[in-house]
Amino acid sequence: MKRLFPVLLFLAVLQFSSCEKDDICVEGDTPLLIIGFFDAEDTTATKNVTRLRVRELGLDTIVDTFDDRTDRDSISLPLRIASSTTEFVFILNSMDDEDTEEEQGNRDTLRFNYAVNERFVSRACGFVANYIGLDTIRQVNPTEDWIKRITVVDTNIVNSNAIHVKIFH
Secondary structure, X not given: OOOHHHHHHHHHHHHHHOOOOOOOOOOOOOOOEEEEEEOXXXXXXXXXXXXXXXXXXXXXXXXXXXXXXXXXXXXXXOOOOOOOEEEEEEEEEEEEOOOOOOEEEEEEEEEEEXXXXXXXXXXXXXXXEEEEEEEEEEEOOOOOOOOOEEEXXXXXXOOOOOOOEEEEO
């Protein structure tokens, strides 16, 4: 019996030392850019954008982090991690022409510039990217501009809890 106890103890230690933690990420994720839409006249009042569609330039894809062509007073957008720039086309009153099937609507193009700061969170979460020094540039199109002014509220995007950019229209 005395010889059996050390062997059982060794096997128990070996069994428990091989256990791994569950790979569940609860510590965080890469934040999205939060944009709020406000009235250009009453800058404290939110204002819906009618039938809003947002396309990412370069990939020419429709952003899927919110319902497409809905009336919105705020949206969340993913920024590219492998780049320091992401461009989007914001389309007010987006709809498809019945005859030509081409997209109609009032377009404004915005470029977001930033630096990416990646940090290792855990084995389950991997790396999380934060965006530092956010700045935006609007391509001016005098005949179709529906965006009147843009204000960057928070230049560092480290969470998705508050508005980072205000767009006045």
